[in-house]
Amino acid sequence: MNKMRIWLVMLTGLIILLTGCARATQSVPTATLPLPTQPPVPTATAQPQVNYCVECHTDKDRLIQTAKPEEEVISESEGAG
Template sequence: MQRMLKVIIVLGIGMLMGACAAQANPAPTAVPTPTLPAAVYTPQSSVDYCVSCHTDKNALIQTAKPEEKAPSESEGVG
């Protein structure tokens, strides 16, 4: 019983001394980050071509898909 108590005391002292010892790997120092140049704001034109394209009758006719006849429900294998 006394031997076990001595082992526990020695281990406890060893743990305390290990915690107080100097660290082998010191904390990394802060590395300054390079500063980026300020972004230059260049306004872009806000022209909206959607309305003119979607209301052009000739362009709509030229780009439209031909209408396909949907198969009726009574046709086909049943």
């Protein structure tokens, strides 16, 4: 009975091995959409974008008015403790 079980397990393994090596069925090709060959042309905007960076960063008076005041840094290694 034990030998019969070994042969049955070996036969089952061989069948599984052979089915794994079998040729796959050919799949039916599916329809694909054609890819665009040229990228779309960007559309022109009605108004040019305004850039205020140069105006702000070159105006000395505005820089002084909007500058963050420097805070006094207290060193933690000095003082009472």
